Amino acid sequence: MQQAQSAIILLAHGSRDPLWRRPIEAVCARIQSDQPHRAVRCAYLELCTPDLASAVGELADGTTQITIVPLFLGTGRHAREDLPRMVEELARAFPHLRLHLQTPVGEDERMVALMAHIASETTHEATIR
Numbered sequence: 146m147q148q149a150q151s152a153i154i155l156l157a158h159g160s161r162d163p164l165w166r167r168p169i170e171a172v173c174a175r176i177q178s179d180q181p182h183r184a185v186r187c188a189y190l191e192l193c194t195p196d197l198a199s200a201v202g203e204l205a206d207g208t209t210q211i212t213i214v215p216l217f218l219g220t221g222r223h224a225r226e227d228l229p230r231m232v233e234e235l236a237r238a239f240p241h242l243r244l245h246l247q248t249p250v251g252e253d254e255r256m257v258a259l260m261a262h263i264a265s266e267t268t269h270e271a272t273i274r
Contacts, residue, residue: 150208150209151183151184151208151209151211151212152184152185152186152204152210152212153176153183153184153185153186153211153212153213153214154185154186154187154188154197154201154204154211154213154214155169155172155173155176155186155187155188155216156188156189156190156197156213156214156215156216156228157169157187157189157190157216157217158189158191158192158217158223159189159191159192159193160192160193161192166193169187170187172216173185173186173187184204184208186200186203187200188200188201190227197213197231197235198231198235198238201235201239201242201244202239205239205241205242208242209241209242209243210243211242211243211245212245212247213232213244213245213247214247215228215246215247215248215249215250216249216250217249217251218249218250218251219249219251219252220248220249220252224249228246232244232246
């Protein structure tokens with residue numbers, strides 16, 4: 146199967162708990178459903194596989210551009226220091242690819258608004274007394 150020219154990697158921190166991956170994989174499935182022509186992969190910084198380098202390597206053949214989307218709420222050390230360095234190393238390893246590192250999703254005003262909306266909803270389901 147030929148891969149798309151443009152791909153997305155959803156990058157998350159990682160966890161040993163397999164249930165932790167569900168929301169990340171749900172975002173991936175949603176993109177695949179909405180944009181079946183676009184290749185989408187999940188990748189993790191640690192504690193799960195694949196790592197970022199493996200995901201880029203998997204997409205490198207037949208893909209010309211990869212957008213790396215950090216699924217982090219804030220710009221901590223990983224997003225500020227580690228990720229740009231990793232992407233630079235990958236750009237050298239895969240010179241035919243254009244790699245774009247997005248700002249972490251939690252820094253996007255739309256996500257801030259959505260989280261505020263969700264937090265403000267009144268619900269009685271999870272009330273603890």
